[in-house]
Amino acid sequence: EAGVTQSPTHLIKTRGQQATLRCSPISGHTSVYWYQQALGLGLQFLLWYDEGEERNRGNFPPRFSGRQFPNYSSELNVNALELEDSALYLCASSLVRRAAFFGQGTRLTVV
């Protein structure tokens, strides 16, 4: 069974540009979580989608947004990129209130 897949693996953007990150959950999982992990730091909760709806978001500005598609895959968009947005972005899928399974992450570098 395929795990959670994220694309791209690496992404280099210029300050002010937009980045789009993608996540395909494990088949049958309806929830997708997004986390930001800056170098050497912990996982910061970004967004949670379940059954196509945004259920919760963390303390991030509105330029961080996303959506979940009918097939439960998800997209994270970051607008007006800033240098401090450079981080590993992790996606996880789960059934609600069950173990979360993570992808390998997208390393976003803003220059």
Next chain:
Amino acid sequence: SQKIEQNSEALNIQEGKTATLTCNYTNYSPAYLQWYRQDPGRGPVFLLLIRENEKEKRKERLKVTFDTTLKQSLFHITASQPADSATYLCALEMDSSYKLIFGSGTRLLVRP
């Protein structure tokens, strides 16, 4: 405010010993708590989930306890091996919205 606290200092132990990591939380009573392992540059890997009505859970060399009175979970690795060296994260839902929040993790280093 709600908090998850894990010891930020690395735990350095000798191979073969038992490693014990602590997760404390405040201001909420989660229905369950999870433990994950994370290696550098990789996504966390799920290890164990324990529910509020379970005092203890085991999986091979791993053991987790959950004390809802103390608001604390302990994570034990018995007969530790150098391959167990990693950062260990606890995670729980921090409010009734079910969003999953992670502690900052404790780095474990097992010396041969």
